[in-house]
Amino acid sequence: xxxxxxxxxxxxxxxxxxxxxxxxxxxxxxxxxxxxxxxxxxxxxxxxxxxxxxxxxxxxxxxxxxxxxxxxxxxxxxxxxxxxxxxxxxxxxxxxxxxxxxxxxxxxxxxxxxxxxxxxxxxxxxxxxxxxxxxxxxxxxxxxxxxxxxxxxxxxxxxxxxxxxxxxxxxxxxxxxxxxxxxxxxxxxxxxxxxxxxxxxxxxxxxxxxxxxxxxxxxxxxxxxxxxxxxxxxxxxxxxxxxxxxxxxxxxxxxxxxxxxxxxxxxxxxxxxxxxxxxxxxxxxxxxxxxxxxxxxxxxxxxxxxxxxxxxxxxxxxxxxxxxxxxxxxxxxxxxxxxxxxxxxxxxxxxxxxxxxxxxxxxxxxxxxxxxxxxxxxxxxxxxxxxxxxxxxxxxxxxxxxxxxxxxxxxxxxxxxxxxxxxxxxxxxxxxxxxxxxxxxxxxxxxxxxxxxxxxxx
Numbered sequence: 001x002x003x004x005x006x007x008x009x010x011x012x013x014x015x016x017x018x019x020x021x022x023x024x025x026x027x028x029x030x031x032x033x034x035x036x037x038x039x040x041x042x043x044x045x046x047x048x049x050x051x052x053x054x055x056x057x058x059x060x061x062x063x064x065x066x067x068x069x070x071x072x073x074x075x076x077x078x079x080x081x082x083x084x085x086x087x088x089x090x091x092x093x094x095x096x097x098x099x100x101x102x103x104x105x106x107x108x109x110x111x112x113x114x115x116x117x118x119x120x121x122x123x124x125x126x127x128x129x130x131x132x133x134x135x136x137x138x139x140x141x142x143x144x145x146x147x148x149x150x151x152x153x154x155x156x157x158x159x160x161x162x163x164x165x166x167x168x169x170x171x172x173x174x175x176x177x178x179x180x181x182x183x184x185x186x187x188x189x190x191x192x193x194x195x196x197x198x199x200x201x202x203x204x205x206x207x208x209x210x211x212x213x214x215x216x217x218x219x220x221x222x223x224x225x226x227x228x229x230x231x232x233x234x235x236x237x238x239x240x241x242x243x244x245x246x247x248x249x250x251x252x253x254x255x256x257x258x259x260x261x262x263x264x265x266x267x268x269x270x271x272x273x274x275x276x277x278x279x280x281x282x283x284x285x286x287x288x289x290x291x292x293x294x295x296x297x298x299x300x301x302x303x304x305x306x307x308x309x310x311x312x313x314x315x316x317x318x319x320x321x322x323x324x325x326x327x328x329x330x331x332x333x334x335x336x337x338x339x340x341x342x343x344x345x346x347x348x349x350x351x352x353x354x355x356x357x358x359x360x361x362x363x364x365x366x367x368x369x370x371x372x373x374x375x376x377x378x379x380x381x382x383x384x385x386x387x388x389x390x391x392x393x394x395x396x397x398x399x400x401x402x403x404x405x406x407x408x409x410x411x412x413x414x415x416x417x418x419x420x421x422x423x424x425x426x427x428x429x430x431x432x433x434x435x436x437x438x439x440x441x442x443x444x445x446x447x448x449x450x451x452x453x454x455x456x457x458x
Contacts, residue, residue, distance in 0.1 A: 001293075006293050006294055006295050007293075007295070007359075009292055009293035010289055010292075010293040010295040010360075010363060012292075012293075013285070013289045013292055013293065014289075014363060014370075017285055017367065017371075018370055021370050021371065021373075021374040022374075023373070023377040023378060023381075025426055025427065027265055028377055028378070028380070028381040028423070028427055029381075029384075029427060030263070030265050031265050031266060031382070032381045032382070032384035032385040032388055032393075032427060033385070033388065034261075034263035034264075034265065034385070035051070035258070035261060035263075035381070035382055035384075035385025035388075036385045036386075036388040038050050038261060038263075039051055039256070039385065039386070039389045040389065042256075043234070043238065043239045043240060043241060043254070044240050044241060045240070050260055050261050050262060051256055051257065051258050051260070051261050052255075052256065052257035052260075053254055053255075053257075054155065054254065054255040054256075055155065055239070055242065055252060055254065055255075056155065056158070056201065056205050056231065056252070056253040056254065056255045057155060057156075057157050057158035057252075058199060058201065058205060058209070058252075058253040058452060059158075059236070059247035059248075059249045059251055059252055059253070060247075060455045060456060060458060061208070061209055061212045061233070061251075061253065061452075061455055062209055062210075062213035062451040062454060062455040063213075063216070063455070064090055064093060064214060064216075065089055065090045066087045066089070066213075066451070066454035066455060066458070067087050067088055068086075068087060068454065068457075069084060069085070069086055069087075069143070070084075070087065070143075070144050070145075070146070070451070070453045070454045070457075071083060071085070071124075071128070071143060071144065071146070071195065071450055072085065072145070072147075072148065072447065072448075072449035072450035072453070073120070073124060073145055073146070073147050073148065073184075073449065074148040074150075074445045074446050074449060075120065075149055076148065076149070076150030076151070076203070076445065077168055077169075078103065078104055078106075078109070078169060079101050079102060079103050079104065080101070080120060080123075081100065081101050081445075081446055082102070082124050082127045083097060083098065083099040083100075083446050083447065083449075084098045084099075084127070084128070084131045084450075085097045085447055085450040085451070085454075087451075087454055093213070093214070097447060097450075099446060100123075100127050102123045104116070105119070109169050109170050109171070109172070110170070110171045110172065111172060112172060112174055112175075113172055113174050113175035113178060113183050114183075114186075114187065116172055116175070117183045117184050117186070117187035118187045118190065120184065120187065121184065121187035121188045121191045121193060122191055124188070124193065124195075125188075125191045125192070125193045128193065128195070142194055142195060143194060143195040143196070144195075144198045144453040144454065144456070144457045145195050145196065145197050145449075145450075145453055146197075146198060146201060146206075146448070146449030146450050146451070146452045146453035146456075147180075147181065147184065147197050147199065147200050147201070147449060148201055148202060148203060148445040148446070148448070148449045149161070149180055149200055149201075149202070150202060150203060150445070151163060151164075151166060151167055151168075151170070152164040152165055152167070153180060153200070155200065158198075158199050158200070158456060159181050159197050159198060159199055159200055159456075160179050160181050160182070160200065161179065161180055161181060162177055162178060162179050162180070163175050163176050163177065163178060163180050164176070180200070181197045181200050185197055198452070198453040198456040198457055199449070199452045199453055199456050201448070201449055201452055202229070202231075202255060202445075203223055203406070203444050203445035203448075204221050204222065204223050204229040204230055204256070204444070205221065205231045205253055205255055205444075205448070205452070206221070206444035206446070206447075206448025206449050206451075206452065207221030207223060207231070207404050207405070207441050207444030207445075207448055208220060208221030208231045208232070208233070208253060208448070209221070209449075209451045209452045209455070210404070210441050210442075210443065210444045210447050210448035210451055211402065211404030211439060211441040211444075212404075215402055215439075217399070217400045217401060217402045217437075218402040218403075218404050218439075219232055219233055219386075219387075219390060219392065219401050219402065219403070220232035220233070220386050220403050220404065221404045221405075221406070221441065221444060221448075222383060222386075222403060222404070222405045222406075222407075223405070223406055223407045223444075224273065224275075224379055224406075224407040224409040224410040224416075224420075225275055225406070225407025225408045225409050225410070226274060226275045226276045226407075226408065226409075227259060227270060227275075228258070228259055228269070228270050228273050228274040228379070228382075228407070229255070229257060229258060229259060230256045230258050230382065230383075230386060231253055231254060231255050231256060232253070232256070232386050232389075232390070233251050233252075233253055233254075234251070234252050234253075234390075235250060235251065235252075236249075236250055236251060236252045237250070239252060239254075258382060259274070261382075266378065269378065269382065272374065272375060272378050273375045273378050273379045273382070274375075274409065275327065275407075275408060275413075278329055278371055278372065278375055279308070279310040279311045279327070279328055279329050280307065280308050280310065281371050282310055282329055282368055282371050283304065283308075283310035283351075285367050285371070286304055286310075286351070286364070286367065287301065287304045287305060289363075289367075290304055295360060295363075296353045296356070296360070297355065299352065299353055299354075300352065303350070303351045303352050304351055304353075309351070310328055310329070310350060310351065311327070311328055327408070327412065327413065328346055328350060329368050329371070329372065329413075330372075330412060330413045330414075330415075331346055332364060332365060332368050333365060333368040333372055334414060334415065335365065339358060339361075340358060340361035340362065340365065343356075343361040343364055343365060344356055344361060347361075347364065369415070372415060373415075373419050375409075376415075376416045376417075376419035376420040376423060377419065377420075377423045379416075380419075380420045380421075380423035380424040380426075380427060381423075381427065383403055383420075383424055383438075384424060384427045386403075387401060387403075387428070387436065392435075392436070393428055393432060394429060394432035398431075398432060398434070399435065400435050400436075401435060401436050402436075402437045402438075402439055403436070403437070403438050403439070404439050404440075404441035404444075405420075405438060405439070405440060405441065406440070406442060406443070406444050410440065411440060411442075417440075420438070421438050424436070424438065
């Protein structure tokens with residue numbers, strides 16, 4: 001194929017991608033409205049929606065007035081974290097915090113429930129003993145712990161939840177169907193650790209709590225990282241599926257589990273908006289580009305054909321410098337060198353594509369831009385859907401509404417973050433945008449858990 005034909009074929013692939021990934025404001029408003037509609041349906045009855053709308057049973061969020069020592073435990077992968085947070089009331093807020101990360105021995109990830117939770121409780125006990133040396137706890141007052149557990153659970157109260165299934169590298173059969181809080185509580189008792197699990201949460205609820213501690217206008221916590229989820233504050237009397245007495249606060253935090261949301265306007269939400277899939281989408285486009293146009297020359301396509309080889313995150317083992325920790329797609333997308341040197345390096349290192357021209361590298365950057373912009377604009381539509389459901393997307397009496405967002409995609413991918421924020425403004429309009437703020441909220445799964453423990457102990 002002649003050079004001109006190669007370029008024409010390559011341009012066709014990019015043009016098709018551009019067209020298929022288009023997200024005009026009209027489509028995004030339809031997505032936002034569909035999200036708000038699914039939220040309402042999910043609150044009506046269990047299983048009534050593509051968005052699960054799970055009750056978190058958290059009805060009291062931090063106010064910023066909490067004081068004392070509180071603990072957090074964050075279990076969501078092959079490592080877990082334990083934290084201690086010293087709160088100093090409304091004037092001092094977080095006086096200090098300490099944390100430790102612990103690797104779980106591989107054999108415990110497929111052993112028994114008592115072995116896993118026994119190990120966790122033992123490490124928690126060591127951390128508490130070391131951190132509280134010389135510190136007096138009030139007499140008769142148990143230590144309060146918030147537990148972030150990032151696996152599917154069926155929750156029945158603020159501090160209980162049965163494990164539905166393990167994900168990631170875990171396969172502990174005797175824990176499935178059991179209350180993970182009870183398992184942890186039993187293990188702590190065996191360790192002689194006088195600690196009470198005050199709340200079982202996920203990272204979206206923790207993000208909401210962590211931001212609410214500093215700002216009472218925070219209405220939702222959203223995660224855009226490897227995966228995506230959202231939690232927000234709903235009026236308890238607006239939840240038809242709620243059974244029993246309404247909480248005194250009148251509020252209930254809803255864990256949306258919105259990853260499986262889809263509508264006639266788009267396929268599964270999480271696969272278009274989360275870091276887990278962005279690199280894979282770009283890889284598939286580059287493979288199509290190679291096969292259809294031959295623009296990369298006579299190369300071995302084995303790397304390009306390997307699923308998830310082009311990742312949102314770089315290898316965590318390679319942490320020599322900031323560049324190595326930067327996600328592959330983000331690194332290429334943010335390349336501002338005159339000759340797009342970083343793009344050339346990434347293509348060579350990751351996909352074994354060499355001797356690319358500047359025009360080819362520009363094309364790769366455009367592909368990253370198309371995929372990331374679509375993700376960011378759809379992410380903004382989801383946030384707009386929450387605001388629409390809460391009646392905070394415009395109107396006469398606009399209340400200040402803050403959306404707290406955490407996750408590596410939002411935190412480290414600047415172009416994604418900027419596009420999300422500008423798109424949200426576009427969807428809300430100039431007037432409504434004045435009363436809506438987006439804030440980065442860090443470490444909801446850690447400090448957020450400890451803060452919920454504090455608010456539940458009030």
